[in-house]
Amino acid sequence: MKKISLTLLIVCISITFLLNFTMPEFAGKMKDNISSMNILYSYSVTKTFSEQTHDTIEIASVPSRETETRNVDFRSDVKLEDTPLNIKSVVKESLNKPQDYKFKEKLTGPEKGFSYRKYYLTKNYDKGRYTVIRTNKITGKEKVYVGTYHVPSAQDPFVEWSRDVK
Template sequence: MASVPSGKTETRDADFRSDVKLEGTPLNIKSVVKEHLNKPQVYKTKEKLTGPEKGFSYRTYHLTKNYDKGRYTVIRTNKITGKEKVYAGTYYEPSTQDPIVKWSRDEK
């Protein structure tokens, strides 16, 4: 996200979106799966960032998106023939507990 040198302070805007990710999902069922998962979230934040203590050159700040992982199964039944088709895959949805983790690291 940002790097701040020793002895400095900066203010930064951070705007980003956290969305559902699907694996192994055919186009014809993507909307069916997404409607049952957490909705996309938009984050807007203004952060005051400070440089590191004496002995370090700079501090890097990071924002990490957290996702909850799961598996889904969708069974579609043809109304005319009664034949079923099973779809399965993996999803990652924005975490409801900790959607964003803020962390920093001081570098020499």
């Protein structure tokens, strides 16, 4: 089985190499397909949650007894630290996906006794560490990668809130 896999790999690399000279536009497409099939490696990803972090943004400050309409559009992305380029996509596939938050809302100022109402949006993130074990399918050799992730929280990725100020 290892001999067949090695032969297949050599044939694919040879074809890609030859196509680079004869039809470069086709070779690029074939190269993408070969890498996406994970011919040479298999991956195992484990995650450990460590804490929840947050980022709070002030959306608006509305004076007493006034009204404003706002279009709000935020995105909460996946962030990876200490992650080599060759395994980023493998790690991202196992994490929560980026989240979009959009709304058009009528915001009102506070009643008498307060000067204005501040509106906020808090983006919550789950933070933790990941371990990826990459195994060469032909040789069985393993390589371990570790790093840190921040992803939109699985529970309440966005929280809207307001506070009246005197």
